[in-house]
Amino acid sequence: MFWDKITGKKNIENIEEDKKEINKVGLEDSVRKNEEIIKDLIGESSDVVFRKFNLAKDEESPAMLIYIDGLTNTDILNLHIIKPLLSDLKEEDLTENSIEEQVDLITESIVTTHEIKLEKKMDKLITAALSGDSILLIEGLSQGFIIASKGWDARSISEPTTESVIRGPRDGFTENLRTNTSHIRRRLRDPGLRVKGVAVGERSKTDIAILYIEGVANPHIVDEIMNRIKSIKVDGVLESGYIEQFIEDSPFSPFPQLQHTERPDKAVGNLLEGKVAIVVDGTPFVLIAPAVFEQFYHSPEDYYNRTVIVSLLRVVRVIGLMISLALPALYIALTSFHFEMLPTVFALSIAGGRAQVPLPAYLEAFLMEGIIEILREASVHLPNVIGSTIGIVGGLILGTAAVDAGLVSPAMVIVVALTTIGSFTAPTYSVSNAIRILRFILMILASSFGLYGLVVGLIATSIHMASLKSFGIPYLTPYAPSRLEDLKDSIIRFPLWKMNFRPTLMRTKNSKREEAKEEGDKN
Amino acid sequence: MIKIKKEGKVTERQFSAIIINTILGVGILTLPREAVSFADNAGIISVILASLLSLINLLIIIRLGLKYPDKTIFEYLQILLGKILGKIISFFIICYWFVFTAFVIRTFSELIVTAVLPKTPIEVVIIIMLLLVAYLSYKDIQVLGRVNELYVFIVIIPILLLTILSFKRGHMIYVLPVFRGHSMVNILKSTGRSYFSFLGFEIVAIILPFITTKKLSIEYGIKGWLIPSILSVIVVIASISVFGVFELKNLVWPTFELIKSTQFFALIFERLEVAFIATWVIALFTTASNLLFGIAMGGAQILNLHKHKTLVLSLLPLLYLFALSPRNAYELFNLVDIVSIVGLILTTILPIILLILAEIRGKGGKAIDEESN
Numbered sequence: 076m077f078w079d080k081i082t083g084k085k086n087i088e089n090i091e092e093d094k095k096e097i098n099k100v101g102l103e104d105s106v107r108k109n110e111e112i113i114k115d116l117i118g119e120s121s122d123v124v125f126r127k128f129n130l131a132k133d134e135e136s137p138a139m140l141i142y143i144d145g146l147t148n149t150d151i152l153n154l155h156i157i158k159p160l161l162s163d164l165k166e167e168d169l170t171e172n173s174i175e176e177q178v179d180l181i182t183e184s185i186v187t188t189h190e191i192k193l194e195k196k197m198d199k200l201i202t203a204a205l206s207g208d209s210i211l212l213i214e215g216l217s218q219g220f221i222i223a224s225k226g227w228d229a230r231s232i233s234e235p236t237t238e239s240v241i242r243g244p245r246d247g248f249t250e251n252l253r254t255n256t257s258h259i260r261r262r263l264r265d266p267g268l269r270v271k272g273v274a275v276g277e278r279s280k281t282d283i284a285i286l287y288i289e290g291v292a293n294p295h296i297v298d299e300i301m302n303r304i305k306s307i308k309v310d311g312v313l314e315s316g317y318i319e320q321f322i323e324d325s326p327f328s329p330f331p332q333l334q335h336t337e338r339p340d341k342a343v344g345n346l347l348e349g350k351v352a353i354v355v356d357g358t359p360f361v362l363i364a365p366a367v368f369e370q371f372y373h374s375p376e377d378y379y380n381r382t383v384i385v386s387l388l389r390v391v392r393v394i395g396l397m398i399s400l401a402l403p404a405l406y407i408a409l410t411s412f413h414f415e416m417l418p419t420v421f422a423l424s425i426a427g428g429r430a431q432v433p434l435p436a437y438l439e440a441f442l443m444e445g446i447i448e449i450l451r452e453a454s455v456h457l458p459n460v461i462g463s464t465i466g467i468v469g470g471l472i473l474g475t476a477a478v479d480a481g482l483v484s485p486a487m488v489i490v491v492a493l494t495t496i497g498s499f500t501a502p503t504y505s506v507s508n509a510i511r512i513l514r515f516i517l518m519i520l521a522s523s524f525g526l527y528g529l530v531v532g533l534i535a536t537s538i539h540m541a542s543l544k545s546f547g548i549p550y551l552t553p554y555a556p557s558r559l560e561d562l563k564d565s566i567i568r569f570p571l572w573k574m575n576f577r578p579t580l581m582r583t584k585n586s587k588r589e590e591a592k593e594e595g596d597k598n
Numbered sequence: 599m600i601k602i603k604k605e606g607k608v609t610e611r612q613f614s615a616i617i618i619n620t621i622l623g624v625g626i627l628t629l630p631r632e633a634v635s636f637a638d639n640a641g642i643i644s645v646i647l648a649s650l651l652s653l654i655n656l657l658i659i660i661r662l663g664l665k666y667p668d669k670t671i672f673e674y675l676q677i678l679l680g681k682i683l684g685k686i687i688s689f690f691i692i693c694y695w696f697v698f699t700a701f702v703i704r705t706f707s708e709l710i711v712t713a714v715l716p717k718t719p720i721e722v723v724i725i726i727m728l729l730l731v732a733y734l735s736y737k738d739i740q741v742l743g744r745v746n747e748l749y750v751f752i753v754i755i756p757i758l759l760l761t762i763l764s765f766k767r768g769h770m771i772y773v774l775p776v777f778r779g780h781s782m783v784n785i786l787k788s789t790g791r792s793y794f795s796f797l798g799f800e801i802v803a804i805i806l807p808f809i810t811t812k813k814l815s816i817e818y819g820i821k822g823w824l825i826p827s828i829l830s831v832i833v834v835i836a837s838i839s840v841f842g843v844f845e846l847k848n849l850v851w852p853t854f855e856l857i858k859s860t861q862f863f864a865l866i867f868e869r870l871e872v873a874f875i876a877t878w879v880i881a882l883f884t885t886a887s888n889l890l891f892g893i894a895m896g897g898a899q900i901l902n903l904h905k906h907k908t909l910v911l912s913l914l915p916l917l918y919l920f921a922l923s924p925r926n927a928y929e930l931f932n933l934v935d936i937v938s939i940v941g942l943i944l945t946t947i948l949p950i951i952l953l954i955l956a957e958i959r960g961k962g963g964k965a966i967d968e969e970s971n
Contacts, residue, residue: 412714527726535730541744555743555745556609
């Protein structure tokens with residue numbers, strides 16, 4: 076597999092052996108026959124190129140280079156493979172040497188690419204070709220050369236769009252697995268950083284890299300993640316979301332149990348805490364496991380800014396999340412059940428606003444929240460240019476018109492606006508989705524049983540969260556079970572020099588942060 | 599007998615939290631009235647005496663539990679008293695907890711229906727509470743510990759804050775002098791009644807084998823007892839200072855009235871009783887679900903079931919019927935008084951007898967213990 080060649084590391088595991096015919100097919104010692112076999116297996120595809128030429132311009136020794144157009148770097152093919160084989164190889168080299176000596180000659184003195192190796196098995200050759208390497212077949216040899224020649228167009232590194240920060244590095248992960256792992260390596264010059272490769276997907280054979288720091292990460296968790304990834308049985312993996320859904324603990328919970336990030340700094344920070352990063356080829360979203368709820372309102376920026384500011388911001392985020400979770404439900408409960416709880420003046424102004432409204436409070440709330448959800452969903456799919464227009468039309472005009480028409484009360488519009496804005500205070504998109512679902516459940520409970528229903532709903536939510544686990548780590552750590560050391564990095568973030576230990580929840584092997592100096596500082 | 603590894607499932611802090619949350623429940627809502635019922639101003643002394651009694655009983659239960667570190671009360675009862683008698687006593691304890699839980703849920707539902715949801719039928723309130731309680735009891739003990747830990751401050755801080763706020767309207771003249779020539783008998787009678795609000799600590803008999811560090815169980819047990827005791831004393835003093843003894847005796851929900859009479863204009867909410875009830879739902883819910891967990895766990899151990907989960911669901915309808923059985927609040931309070939007397943006897947006398955038995959049997963008990971393993 077091409078993995079070995081690039082990392083130069085031992086490939087830990089092959090993908091699940093195919094049971095297909097391809098496995099049994101061997102190579103012949105004639106180029107023509109081999110070509111037919113490969114054509115038979117790979118089909119007549121227009122992007123598969125079979126380049127025929129003669130070694131050392133000698134018609135007696137035909138050779139063939141097979142590669143996929145578009146996945147290979149043509150400069151490498153031209154200058155480092157075909158040209159040396161045609162010109163640098165002398166005719167007497169072929170006539171005087173045995174086939175074994177010819178192979179040595181080609182690998183050692185002729186081909187000038189950085190990596191070349193012999194392979195006997197046809198399926199491996201084809202997988203290599205399909206992942207961008209080229210295959211060289213020569214007459215009289217029942218093996219093929221795999222020559223590294225990957226090169227394709229990829230998006231260049233750009234700023235992550237989903238997790239923007241004011242202060243912090245601007246580079247983000249890209250769709251290329253190698254670029255992504257290099258991002259992490261570059262920030263973490265620790266010899267303990269391990270990059271383990273697996274290919275998942277019976278057909279897509281997507282490369283996945285599992286990164287962790289040996290000696291910091293808990294080996295049980297690493298093993299568990301490895302095992303879960305290896306046992307995935309799926310046709311193709313197009314995004315890290317596939318992996319997430321296959322390896323998470325409770326698939327029916329609204330709460331995300333793995334983090335995903337586009338930011339290398341966040342990934343590295345988490346690796347230093349003893350977590351495991353899962354990089355999937357073809358997507359800029361890197362998974363981080365295990366994840367606890369605590370992390371979903373942490374932003375990488377939290378560690379770059381000063382302590383006091385960060386603590387304030389985290390309080391703001393938690394309040395934002397609470398508002399987006401419970402405010403509509405609270406509004407329903409107060410206006411339909413417990414009007415007496417509000418101060419008289421306040422109650423009067425709300426009642427005044429509601430006087431014209433023909434709908435009961437809960438219908439009003441469901442209507443408005445429903446509209447906002449529709450708008451939100453629409454704005455995701457609309458092209459950027461129209462998106463902002465829809466935002467203005469939907470948000471401003473619809474809201475104003477609804478109030479003017481007497482369909483909803485002004486207070487309700489404020490509630491809905493706050494709810495929507497509040498849900499975006501979480502730096503992670505996935506958790507605000509969980510809260511969206513729960514908001515509606517709480518609204519139903521509040522419209523049936525008032526504040527009692529709301530509290531019951533919140534308690535049920537917290538029981539559910541307390542029972543969740545992410546790879547053996549309780550979801551609500553460091554609150555429950557409480558870990559005083561970890562609470563230093565919760566709502567209040569202590570100064571960095573006070574956070575001497577890695578999170579105890581990970582049960583890391585070396586828990587003191589400064590102990591291995593060469594790791595660099597996490598933050 | 600269930601052969602699961604018990605140790606290390608509940609941390610010490612969770613252990614404290616479970617004690618606190620189980621004690622803080624429905625009792626404190628009526629505690630001020632019970633405290634002054636016989637003793638008038640000396641009710642404060644009664645409450646302190648009651649809390650000290652509960653501390654002693656708590657410590658005895660922990661001592662007893664430490665003698666059989668990997669067994670719950672239902673398991674060592676059978677070792678100490680023999681299989682049949684042990685099972686009978688276990689069944690009796692479970693019945694007591696069961697009725698206790700049912701009345702906790704009923705009392706609270708009464709309060710909700712009278713205070714915040716006057717038009718809602720009490721059956722619906724009870725059913726929702728039961729479902730919620732069952733949801734937690736259905737989970738494993740780790741989850742129970744975590745939820746208790748999560749809620750311990752959410753319960754304590756609001757009630758403490760609201761009670762301290764109510765002192766604003768209090769008059770110390772109502773409180774002092776504490777002794778106005780009350781006889782010791784009256785003080786003790788009040789103590790007996792106040793003891794109800796400290797019941798619930800006996801849950802340690804089930805939780806103890808699960809704790810991580812056995813050595814710390816006494817320390818954290820005391821911590822778990824201290825917080826509700828302080829809270830209770832403060833609530834009683836506040837209630838006497840605001841209402842005075844004679845008005846207090848006529849109040850159905852003295853603690854609730856105390857909060858109700860408090861206004862705090864800096865908050866958006868003019869009347870805090872709804873907010874109080876909202877947090878008290880949590881206190882009640884934790885009490886009930888801890889007890890239901892204990893019931894299901896004990897039942898599973900008596901019946902040799904492997905999981906407590908099966909019992910939780912099958913007990914729900916029965917619990918519902920029991921919760922609905924008192925016809926009105928007055929009958930309910932009378933029944934609660936009976937339960938509290940049973941609780942007083944069970945938690946005071948039974949542990950002492952068992953401890954003495956365990957001491958007498960000494961190594962003999964341990965031999966049986968090893969045999970059964």
